[in-house]
Amino acid sequence: MKKFTLLSSAALALLLLYSCGEEKKEAAPAPETPTETFSLQKQKMSSEVRLPAELQGFRQTDIYAKVSSFVKELKVDIGSQVKAGQLLIVLEAPEVSSQLAAAESRLHAAEAVYTASNATYNRVLETSKVEGTISKNDLDVSLSRKSSDYAQLQAAKAAYKEIQVMQSYLQIRAPFDGVISARNVNTGAYVGPAGAGSTAPLLTIQDQQKLRLAVSVPEMYTAYLGDNDAVQFKVIPLPNETFTAKIARRSGALDQKLRSERVEMDVINKDKKLLPGMVAEVILPLNAKDSTFVVPKTAVVSSSERTYVVTVDGDKLHRTGIVKGREYGDNIEIYSDSLTVNQKLVKAASEEMRDGDTVIK
Structure with a gap:
């Protein structure tokens, strides 16, 4: 029993020494890292930012009918290449032809009345040169009738010209060179400036030889843009190609909702690889001025x-x-x-x- 007690005391002393060593080891402070x-x-x-953008036709117009009428001839279809002034649609409106004939008849009647009153005035004027033959009042009455008939003649001419202009609207022509990108009517369809025939444009024409690349630039980046800065962009259908354009126009104001400025680039597209409506990723260079x-x-x-x-x-x-x-x-x-x-x-x-x-x- 005495030997066992001595052994236990020795083990306890060793354990205490080991614990003290561990405490001393843990208490040692770590070396401080120098402040760099x-x-x-x-x-x-110089940096860059990538923004989504959209390609649009440089010129794009929806064509509507000015006169209530029916489609008589449709001379183009989707994809047709057209030139400025080319006839696209012929409309038919019989009532316009009737109105033109009536206006022409009124014009001829007014011309006849004016011719007679003018001749009468000239005769009265010549006669009045002989003293005592024509009173001053008769000369004034003749002049007034002539002026009134002349005014009626001018009104008849204006009415006739107005109907002529309305009739010219029955032939719709291309406003510029481009491609027909949409057609919403067929032969025989009713069209007009109001009602069911005006809900959609007859045709849509786009100039695809040159495109607009429009991007909305956030407010924080607008100060870094410069006129004529070169911009690169990519489109999803052509992932391996990078296109280049230059900044051509800036709105000069921020959109009140998006807090961004509209910036446009002109893109030459003679090979027609790019199509209006494509979504592009624009890489805008942000070069600090100071x-x-x-x-x-x-x-x-x-x-x-x-x-x-x-x-x-x-x-x-x-x-x-x-x-x-x-x-x-x-x-x-x-x-x-x-x-x-x-x-x-x-x-x-x-x-x-x-x-x-x-x-x-």
């Missing part, structure tokens, strides 16, 4: 209170508030009136770094 810093510099940051502070993303801390970087003043750390700009790769633009060129910043900043902390060297 860098000098703040300005540079012109130099800005550019830092690694790791140097920027975004907390619930603010966004800041950690600057080094002597051997002390200090949080400096900033505004973030564009991001590209591992870098980001920052803006602050409190920062200067060559100022020291912490490269890997964190929320654990507080104002007044000592720089670890």
